[in-house]
Amino acid sequence: MTDQQATKHELVVTRLIDASPETVYKVWTERTGEWWAPRPYTTPEVDFDLRPGGRCRALMRAPDGTDMPDEDGVFLEVVPNRKIVFTNAFAPGWIPQNPFMVVIVTFDPEGSGTRYTARVLHWNEETLRQHEQMGFYEGWGAVAGQLAELAESKPVATAA
Numbered sequence: 001m002t003d004q005q006a007t008k009h010e011l012v013v014t015r016l017i018d019a020s021p022e023t024v025y026k027v028w029t030e031r032t033g034e035w036w037a038p039r040p041y042t043t044p045e046v047d048f049d050l051r052p053g054g055r056c057r058a059l060m061r062a063p064d065g066t067d068m069p070d071e072d073g074v075f076l077e078v079v080p081n082r083k084i085v086f087t088n089a090f091a092p093g094w095i096p097q098n099p100f101m102v103v104i105v106t107f108d109p110e111g112s113g114t115r116y117t118a119r120v121l122h123w124n125e126e127t128l129r130q131h132e133q134m135g136f137y138e139g140w141g142a143v144a145g146q147l148a149e150l151a152e153s154k155p156v157a158t159a160a
Contacts, residue, residue: 009128013140014117019151021107024114025081027151028105032058035150038142041068050078053094056086071097082107099123101131114151116144 017024027035029050036043037060045059056073074092077085083106089099101120108115118140122128 009122011120011136015144017116017148017151018113021114022081024151025107035146038139055092
């Protein structure tokens with residue numbers, strides 16, 4: 001895929017988070033169930049094997065208890081504290097399945113914080129439009145806010 005094709009079929013959400021890339025990455029990878037789904041949806045199950053070819057699965061549940069369609073994916077690239085790439089084009093074991101997207105998440109230092117960017121690449125215009133109609137900007141924007149909220153929260157100091 002050329003850069004021009006990627007841009008043509010790409011949706012992007014970005015946010016400046018007032019926390020280090022290491023903190024944002026740690027929340028992204030270790031507290032996924034707390035921010036992955038836009039509230040009031042929840043993420044009761046997360047199964048991440050953070051390595052190329054490792055499983056990438058997060059189950060979202062609607063407020064009425066209905067589970068959203070569950071699809072396995074795989075991580076394609078993991079650069080701790082800087083970049084995560086995953087896709088649903090493959091299930092673990094490199095088993096091909098109906099491709100929808102490749103997600104490139106970056107954690108770039110910016111000032112005293114992190115420029116969090118989620119780039120979602122689609123194979124064609126049809127799947128890009130489908131993702132937009134599903135509420136991409138609202139949903140992915142909301143979860144970027146939830147991620148920021150967790151990353152920016154400061155631990156409460158206790159008296160000694």
